[in-house]
Amino acid sequence: MRARTSVAGTTESVQALTAPLTANAVFLISTVTTDGLDQVREVLIGLADTVKALTFRFPETALTCTVGIGSRIWDDLTGVAAPQQLREFTPVTGAAHAAPATPGDLLFHIRAERADVCFELERQLLETLGASVVVQDETVGFRSFDRRDLLGFVDGTANPVGPDAEASVLVGDEDPTHSGGTYVVTQKYIHPLGAWRDLTTEAQETIIGRTKLEGVELDDADEGQKSHKTLTTITDAGGTEHDIQRDNMPFGSPGRGEFGTYFLGYTRNLWVIQQMLERMFVGDPPGLHDRLLDFSTAITGSVFFAPRGDVLASLRSPE
Ligand code: HEM
Numbered sequence: 001m002r003a004r005t006s007v008a009g010t011t012e013s014v015q016a017l018t019a020p021l022t023a024n025a026v027f028l029i030s031t032v033t034t035d036g037l038d039q040v041r042e043v044l045i046g047l048a049d050t051v052k053a054l055t056f057r058f059p060e061t062a063l064t065c066t067v068g069i070g071s072r073i074w075d076d077l078t079g080v081a082a083p084q085q086l087r088e089f090t091p092v093t094g095a096a097h098a099a100p101a102t103p104g105d106l107l108f109h110i111r112a113e114r115a116d117v118c119f120e121l122e123r124q125l126l127e128t129l130g131a132s133v134v135v136q137d138e139t140v141g142f143r144s145f146d147r148r149d150l151l152g153f154v155d156g157t158a159n160p161v162g163p164d165a166e167a168s169v170l171v172g173d174e175d176p177t178h179s180g181g182t183y184v185v186t187q188k189y190i191h192p193l194g195a196w197r198d199l200t201t202e203a204q205e206t207i208i209g210r211t212k213l214e215g216v217e218l219d220d221a222d223e224g225q226k227s228h229k230t231l232t233t234i235t236d237a238g239g240t241e242h243d244i245q246r247d248n249m250p251f252g253s254p255g256r257g258e259f260g261t262y263f264l265g266y267t268r269n270l271w272v273i274q275q276m277l278e279r280m281f282v283g284d285p286p287g288l289h290d291r292l293l294d295f296s297t298a299i300t301g302s303v304f305f306a307p308r309g310d311v312l313a314s315l316r317s318p319e
Contacts, residue, residue: 036132068107068304094281104302141249154215
């Protein structure tokens with residue numbers, strides 16, 4: 001498998017924003033220390049070369065690395081005007097469940113068909129970053145069977161593909177400095193797997209809104225409780241549906257009783273994911289929250305902007 005071929009025709013391993021899901025991924029979130037900005041900038045400018053050295057050795061692994069930069073450090077790190085919609089993660093509190101905001105200045109989303117290649121890139125990055133960052137969360141994700149989450153459902157089916165993916169994910173002329181970049185929202189969820197497995201398959205399917213075996217869409221009841229699929233379908237006043245690209249991955253450790261889903265959404269418009277979260281946590285109508293949350297606890301929440309590769313390569317210290 002190869003890394004994504006961009007619209008311009010060049011193969012990109014860095015900021016491969018609409019790259020397909022791989023068998024392995026690392027989600028690494030860190031904060032940047034007060035003295036660390038110069039070192040971080042150096043590492044980001046050199047990232048394409050770091051990744052290229054590994055891609056040359058393991059071309060078949062589809063290694064890509066996407067960096068997201070948080071709003072707290074954007075101005076001091078980049079010397080480029082901030083993306084128009086960039087802000088901190090806005091927590092959402094519903095009657096029963098909450099989506100918290102947690103610290104994060106820098107996201108490395110490393111994807112490859114081999115876990116050892118992801119591991120090696122992460123190791124090299126952290127070695128060169130040294131004391132300039134403090135790791136806040138490191139999650140190692142893996143593909144489970146035919147792209148199922150640990151709840152047993154195929155996850156990612158509704159992701160847009162081809163030109164639709166680029167239109168949903170990449171910023172356009174509305175923010176010319178950042179066209180071709182994307183906003184990224186991450187959340188780590190933990191599942192009480194035993195309680196979920198105690199449900200009947202029919203009850204699980206009603207919560208998700210798709211059949212478990214084949215991932216076929218199911219209709220909701222005419223009124224009352226909506227499924228996860230319906231609560232996360234966002235249609236604007238003009239009737240246009242707004243998709244996002246999810247790169248969710250299972251993670252966990254049976255030995256420690258840990259079972260989770262790492263949610264990572266790429267979007268052209270942050271409000272789309274915010275609206276999904278509000279519909280999930282507050283409910284539509286309010287009070288009828290997404291029943292998936294009765295079996296999924298959000299423990300992190302961060303927002304980043306992943307600039308185009310050429311913007312990343314030309315970062316400079318602010319005047
Ligand atoms: C515990 C975490 C989560 C799990 C296990 C999960 C699982 C799933 C599954 C199994 C589907 C149906 C198959 C598919 O279309 O991919 C789905 C659909 C979807 N999910 Fe989630 N999800 C989670 C969290 C989220 C969050 C936090 C968001 C957004 C903020 C989200 C947005 C969506 C969207 C947009 C769809 C497609 C809806 C459509 O059919 O148009 N999910 N999810």
